[in-house]
Amino acid sequence: MRFEKSVTHRPPAGIVLAAMLLMLVAWLLGCSSPSVYDQYREEPVVECLLVAGEGVEEFKLSRTLPVDSPYDSALAGITGARIVISSDRGDSTVLRPVPGRPGIYESPRYIINVRRRYRLRIILKDRIITSETVCPDTFSLMPLSKTVITYLKDQPVVRWTPSRGAAAYYISITNLERSPQKIERPFADQDPYADRKSRFYWTLGLETVIYPWLHNYYGYHILRVYAIDENFFRYLQTSFQNVREMTEPESSVTNALGYFGSAVLRKTTYILVE
Amino acid sequence: MGANVFLAGTGWGAATNKSGYFAISHVPPGKYTLHVRFVGYRSRKMVVEILPGKFLSLRIALRPQPIELQDVEVSARYYREEEKNASTVAMPVARLRGLPAIGETDLLRALQLLPGIQAVNELSSGLYIRGGSPDQNLILLDDITVYNPSHFFGFFSTFNPDAIKDIRLIRGGFPAEYGGRLSAVLDITNRDGNRERFESRGAVSLISSKLLIEGPLPRGSFMISGRRTYLDLLLSLSREDNLPQYYFYDLNAKVNLDIGQGDRLIFSGYLGRDNLHFDRKEQNVTTGDINIGWGNRVFSAQWIHLFGPRLFARFVLAASRFQSLIDADASGFTVIFDNSIQDYSAKANLEWFASPQHYAKFGVWLTRYRFFNAIRIGENTGFENRIASRPIYLALFVQDEWRPSPRWKVLAGLRANAFSDGPHIQLDPRLQIRRQLTNRIGLLFSLGSYTQYTTVVVNDVASFADLWYPIDDTIDPQRSQHYIAGLDVELPWSFSLNVEAYYKPMQNVVEFRESHNPNRDKLKDIFYVGRGLSRGIEFFLQKRSGRLTGWIGYSWSRTTRTFVHLNAGKPFPAKWDFTHDLTITLSYRPASKWQLGATFVYKSGPTFTVPAGKYRLGPPGFPIDYIRAGPKNGARLEPYHRLDLFISRKFQLLGIRGSANLNIFNVYNHRNVWYRDYDFRELNEPPKVTDVRLLPILPTLEVTFAF
Numbered sequence: 001m002r003f004e005k006s007v008t009h010r011p012p013a014g015i016v017l018a019a020m021l022l023m024l025v026a027w028l029l030g031c032s033s034p035s036v037y038d039q040y041r042e043e044p045v046v047e048c049l050l051v052a053g054e055g056v057e058e059f060k061l062s063r064t065l066p067v068d069s070p071y072d073s074a075l076a077g078i079t080g081a082r083i084v085i086s087s088d089r090g091d092s093t094v095l096r097p098v099p100g101r102p103g104i105y106e107s108p109r110y111i112i113n114v115r116r117r118y119r120l121r122i123i124l125k126d127r128i129i130t131s132e133t134v135c136p137d138t139f140s141l142m143p144l145s146k147t148v149i150t151y152l153k154d155q156p157v158v159r160w161t162p163s164r165g166a167a168a169y170y171i172s173i174t175n176l177e178r179s180p181q182k183i184e185r186p187f188a189d190q191d192p193y194a195d196r197k198s199r200f201y202w203t204l205g206l207e208t209v210i211y212p213w214l215h216n217y218y219g220y221h222i223l224r225v226y227a228i229d230e231n232f233f234r235y236l237q238t239s240f241q242n243v244r245e246m247t248e249p250e251s252s253v254t255n256a257l258g259y260f261g262s263a264v265l266r267k268t269t270y271i272l273v274e
Numbered sequence: 275m276g277a278n279v280f281l282a283g284t285g286w287g288a289a290t291n292k293s294g295y296f297a298i299s300h301v302p303p304g305k306y307t308l309h310v311r312f313v314g315y316r317s318r319k320m321v322v323e324i325l326p327g328k329f330l331s332l333r334i335a336l337r338p339q340p341i342e343l344q345d346v347e348v349s350a351r352y353y354r355e356e357e358k359n360a361s362t363v364a365m366p367v368a369r370l371r372g373l374p375a376i377g378e379t380d381l382l383r384a385l386q387l388l389p390g391i392q393a394v395n396e397l398s399s400g401l402y403i404r405g406g407s408p409d410q411n412l413i414l415l416d417d418i419t420v421y422n423p424s425h426f427f428g429f430f431s432t433f434n435p436d437a438i439k440d441i442r443l444i445r446g447g448f449p450a451e452y453g454g455r456l457s458a459v460l461d462i463t464n465r466d467g468n469r470e471r472f473e474s475r476g477a478v479s480l481i482s483s484k485l486l487i488e489g490p491l492p493r494g495s496f497m498i499s500g501r502r503t504y505l506d507l508l509l510s511l512s513r514e515d516n517l518p519q520y521y522f523y524d525l526n527a528k529v530n531l532d533i534g535q536g537d538r539l540i541f542s543g544y545l546g547r548d549n550l551h552f553d554r555k556e557q558n559v560t561t562g563d564i565n566i567g568w569g570n571r572v573f574s575a576q577w578i579h580l581f582g583p584r585l586f587a588r589f590v591l592a593a594s595r596f597q598s599l600i601d602a603d604a605s606g607f608t609v610i611f612d613n614s615i616q617d618y619s620a621k622a623n624l625e626w627f628a629s630p631q632h633y634a635k636f637g638v639w640l641t642r643y644r645f646f647n648a649i650r651i652g653e654n655t656g657f658e659n660r661i662a663s664r665p666i667y668l669a670l671f672v673q674d675e676w677r678p679s680p681r682w683k684v685l686a687g688l689r690a691n692a693f694s695d696g697p698h699i700q701l702d703p704r705l706q707i708r709r710q711l712t713n714r715i716g717l718l719f720s721l722g723s724y725t726q727y728t729t730v731v732v733n734d735v736a737s738f739a740d741l742w743y744p745i746d747d748t749i750d751p752q753r754s755q756h757y758i759a760g761l762d763v764e765l766p767w768s769f770s771l772n773v774e775a776y777y778k779p780m781q782n783v784v785e786f787r788e789s790h791n792p793n794r795d796k797l798k799d800i801f802y803v804g805r806g807l808s809r810g811i812e813f814f815l816q817k818r819s820g821r822l823t824g825w826i827g828y829s830w831s832r833t834t835r836t837f838v839h840l841n842a843g844k845p846f847p848a849k850w851d852f853t854h855d856l857t858i859t860l861s862y863r864p865a866s867k868w869q870l871g872a873t874f875v876y877k878s879g880p881t882f883t884v885p886a887g888k889y890r891l892g893p894p895g896f897p898i899d900y901i902r903a904g905p906k907n908g909a910r911l912e913p914y915h916r917l918d919l920f921i922s923r924k925f926q927l928l929g930i931r932g933s934a935n936l937n938i939f940n941v942y943n944h945r946n947v948w949y950r951d952y953d954f955r956e957l958n959e960p961p962k963v964t965d966v967r968l969l970p971i972l973p974t975l976e977v978t979f980a981f
Binding site: 036037038039040041042043045047049058062063064065066067068069070071073076170172174192196198200232235236237238239241243244245246247248249250257258259 | 787799839882883884885886887888889890891892893894895896898899900901902903904905906908909949951952954955959960961963
């Protein structure tokens with residue numbers, strides 16, 4: 001038989017021995033374990049959304065904290081920073097710290113204008129943080145066709161006129177009730193924000209959305225539509241953190257995390273959800 | 275495909291092409307003995323006479339050989355010849371059957387054991403080839419592109435080994451006849467069917483049963499093969515509520531028809547589907563249900579025509595679709611995800627056996643795609659998102675295999691690609707040079723340029739949710755260049771050694787942004803666009819014949835990605851970067867009825883990102899807690915290692931031949947780490963850290979039969 005002629009009857013012992021040695025080496029090499037946390041390095045975090053027609057109400061400057069320590073807002077707030085916001089028209093303001101709220105700064109009399117470029121400069125002991133944003137143009141929000149709506153049944157359309165320079169539109173819906181009744185939603189146990197009174201949503205390039213069902217509660221709500229700049233849009237777009245992949249929001253400030261954005265908030269509408 | 279045809283005592287010979295055709299030109303007149311050899315078939319020899327100025331046309335049929343005789347010297351020689359092409363692995367199906375498996379032999383899992391090919395984890399049959407992701411591989415089944423070659427959330431591949439005739443994997447440097455992908459080509463040809471008699475074979479395992487029937491037709495042959503799992507039937511026996519019902523099936527069919535001298539029609543089809551149904555019950559009342567169905571449908575019609583003795587043509591019309599549909603209903607609240615990619619292709623491939631020195635191929639490939647992705651949440655709720663795109667891909671190629679002397683082979687080609695969304699036009703030159711230094715030692719150099727116009731968002735734990743996207747006018751197509759240098763050595767005792775080093779830069783590679791995209795977006799809003807680099811060296815020592823066969827494969831490789839917005843713009847290791855990868859497979863036949871197999875895998879641990887801090891940030895009035903990441907993929911989990919065993923005993927019962935196969939996966943029960951989970955739900959407390967582990971020891975039994 002050809003099969004019998006063609007096979008080679010070599011003792012396999014040498015190969016098996018070599019294979020076993022390789023397995024042993026591999027096994028020994030396998031004895032190591034990585035560290036649980038990376039070395040902590042303190043980094044500043046900027047949170048600021050300038051809103052046209054309003055002053056700089058709440059500028060947050062905080063720091064990252066070690067992974068294995070509790071999060072303490074007072075400990076996280078950075079004090080003693082010099083924060084300057086200036087515009088392309090030459091005007092500027094130095095933000096002052098809000099007493100009793102570490103890391104919060106304000107300049108309520110410095111009014112933000114549409115279509116202006118604003119620059120941020122923060123001087124800390126070890127670094128200078130900079131960023132800039134261009135505030136989008138004005139726009140109008142159309143009245144809702146219905147303001148009393150039944151949960152998951154009605155679908156009013158939210159419409160607005162386009163805003164020049166807006167990278168996207170941000171919609172937030174906030175419940176105004178003191179003790180609102182909870183909406184029983186499927187998979188709510190999987191939602192880390194199922195107890196929040198506010199929810200948010202964004203839409204790209206469209207000036208019309210069918211009313212987004214983002215509520216956790218029944219009752220009166222306030223709906224806000226913002227025309228937002230590129231910096232805040234990039235933050236929103238990457239704001240969901242996949243912890244397994246350890247993804248993070250995109251930063252629009254140099255030498256720090258966070259965003260320095262601007263927006264136009266044109267109108268608010270009150271809605272009763274039944 | 276790939277049968278050796280040669281005239282004894284001369285240097286004249288050829289290998290048959292994909293459709294079984296060959297041409298030996300410029301043979302002086304005279305009488306010769308023609309030998310034909312092909313793995314799995316009995317060799318034939320016949321006396322032929324070449325007359326002056328005449329062409330001799332022959333139709334040669336080979337008889338199948340019993341499977342236990344297949345892995346003999348002749349097949350070893352053929353496959354060694356195939357593997358002298360750059361980065362090519364030709365895998366006999368018989369060899370797959372001697373490898374340990376989970377439940378049953380799996381093609382993609384077997385290929386994961388080759389050097390240069392990584393599995394991101396043991397739950398996935400995806401192929402990460404030389405730093406490329408699975409979507410960068412062109413997977414062809416009878417010339418049809420298969421987009422999602424997996425069942426059971428990626429655990430099994432769609433290819434039923436019983437239906438396969440030939441497997442050709444090109445890990446890099448592939449010639450101009452292939453294109454549209456950056457990394458590799460897996461070209462699978464299904465069995466044509468037995469032209470002489472009816473045959474059937476099948477298998478029953480703990481997971482599935484399968485059956486193949488093949489036989490002659492009046493002017494051709496057919497093959498039909500099916501497989502179905504029965505986990506759903508087993509689970510239905512349980513009294514436990516809230517158990518999911520799951521099964522998958524697939525069906526392969528092929529018909530060959532001779533319609534005249536030199537004309538043949540081939541119809542080939544594949545249908546595969548996974549179905550998962552889950553009823554959530556509370557106190558015997560259904561409170562919700564989820565139906566998930568996904569699968570591929572592919573069909574091709576081929577017309578093979580000889581324009582003359584030296585000009586062979588194959589015209590293909592093909593359609594391929596992958597669709598996944600998720601329909602969930604919880605207390606009247608519905609969510610529907612509908613996702614599909616469709617491909618309608620027409621191809622014309624011509625092969626010109628110009629002279630003993632020149633073998634040219636040229637052709638055209640036209641594809642009309644349809645990408646569709648829709649999400650609907652609730653009825654009349656306003657949550658509806660649709661993306662539909664219908665781009666066209668056109669490619670023209672020409673290549674020539676030139677043998678200026680017996681020791682030199684040059685394969686040069688050019689592929690021109692065009693894509694309507696953009697539009698984009700690219701030229702991809704390819705070159706491969708082989709120099710045979712001695713009868714036993716050969717050197718090889720290969721370089722080429724590659725372009726890809728599609729990409730995919732991969733879901734690691736649910737392969738059915740993979741979303742394919744065509745590129746658009748906001749980003750350029752993905753490009754890569756392959757630089758390969760190789761050495762192959764024929765060693766004594768039927769050993770062979772192949773060493774290849776490669777360097778593969780990639781441009782415009784994409785990484786999914788972790789973002790919600792409630793509207794139709796441009797691709798620049800869905801993906802980060804950056805660069806990639808993969809380089810490595812692979813050692814592949816094989817023993818193909820004898821009682822003991824197998825291989826030792828080792829690869830050292832580094833694969834990095836660089837994106838402006840990730841990891842502070844610094845390069846970081848890809849998730850599938852495994853620096854060291856060692857695989858040993860052995861198959862031993864101590865007696866004619868027994869076969870033993872073992873596979874040992876050791877590789878560097880998977881990369882992961884270690885947390886370095888925590889911070890709070892959010893839109894106004896909506897604080898969100900974040901974890902500050904350390905260097906992206908900057909740490910590694912513990913190395914991966916596993917040993918699998920296979921024991922097979924042939925039997926004959928009531929005239930039925932068969933075998934009983936015992937597979938033991940992960941023999942020493944080493945629970946490898948899949949990923950490290952950090953639970954940060956309580957931000958005011960340190961996170962809970964858990965290493966999520968993979969499969970334990972898993973014995974499975976399979977019985978095969980044939981009659």
